Amino acid sequence: MVDYSLLPNEGVLLKNESVWHPIGKRNGNIGELILTNLNLIYLKKSAFGGIKEVLKFPLNQIKIIDDNVQVIISKSSGNFCQMELFFINSHEVFIFNSLIKKQVLRWADKISELLTGHEANIDPSERNTIPGFGIATDLLKNTIGTFKEALKEKENVTNRCISCGAPLSGIKGEVKKCKYCGVKQTLK
Numbered sequence: 001m002v003d004y005s006l007l008p009n010e011g012v013l014l015k016n017e018s019v020w021h022p023i024g025k026r027n028g029n030i031g032e033l034i035l036t037n038l039n040l041i042y043l044k045k046s047a048f049g050g051i052k053e054v055l056k057f058p059l060n061q062i063k064i065i066d067d068n069v070q071v072i073i074s075k076s077s078g079n080f081c082q083m084e085l086f087f088i089n090s091h092e093v094f095i096f097n098s099l100i101k102k103q104v105l106r107w108a109d110k111i112s113e114l115l116t117g118h119e120a121n122i123d124p125s126e127r128n129t130i131p132g133f134g135i136a137t138d139l140l141k142n143t144i145g146t147f148k149e150a151l152k153e154k155e156n157v158t159n160r161c162i163s164c165g166a167p168l169s170g171i172k173g174e175v176k177k178c179k180y181c182g183v184k185q186t187l188k
C-alpha cells in the first residue's frame with residue numbers, strides 16, 4: 001500500500017472519492033481526486049480499496065493562455081461529467097462519477113482561481129445549463145429590466161433560449177439570435 005503526504009505548506013481544498021482517470025488500461029478502478037493549493041493528486045485504488053498508486057500533477061504545470069487556465073468541461077462517453085486539463089507535457093482527463101456538471105465546474109473554477117485569481121473560462125452555454133449558476137443573476141437583472149420596460153409602449157420580454165436556455169431579451173415578436181449558441185428565434 002502506498003501512502004501520500006502533503007508538504008507543510010500544502011492544504012486540501014477539494015476532494016472527490018469517485019473519479020476515474022483513464023490511463024493505460026481502459027477498465028481501471030475508481031480513485032480519489034484531491035486538489036491542494038499546489039497539486040492535483042490522484043489516488044489510484046486497488047480492487048480492495050487500498051491506494052495502489054499516487055499520481056501528482058503540479059498545478060504550475062497547467063497551461064495558461066491569455067490569463068485563462070486550459071480546462072474543458074465535457075461529457076464522457078457514458079454521459080458522466082469530465083474535466084480535461086492541459087498540462088505543459090500532458091493532457092489529463094478526470095471523469096467524475098456524476099451527471100451533475102456543477103460539481104465538476106467547481107473543480108475547474110477552484111483550479112482557475114488558484115492560478116489566475118478568477119473563475120474558469122468555460123463556454124457560457126455550458127455554464128448556463130446549470131440552474132442557479134451564473135445565469136440566475138443575469139436573469140434577475142433582465143427581469144427587473146423587463147418590469148420597468150413594460151410600463152413603456154413596446155413590450156419588452158425576456159425569453160429563455162429554445163436551444164440552450166440562456167436569457168434572451170428584446171421586443172416581443174422580434175427575431176433574435178442567441179449570443180451564447182447562435183440559434184435564431186422569435187421572442188414571445
Ligand SMILES: [Zn+2]
Pocket residue numbers: 161162163164165166178179180181182183
Ligand atoms: Zn442559446
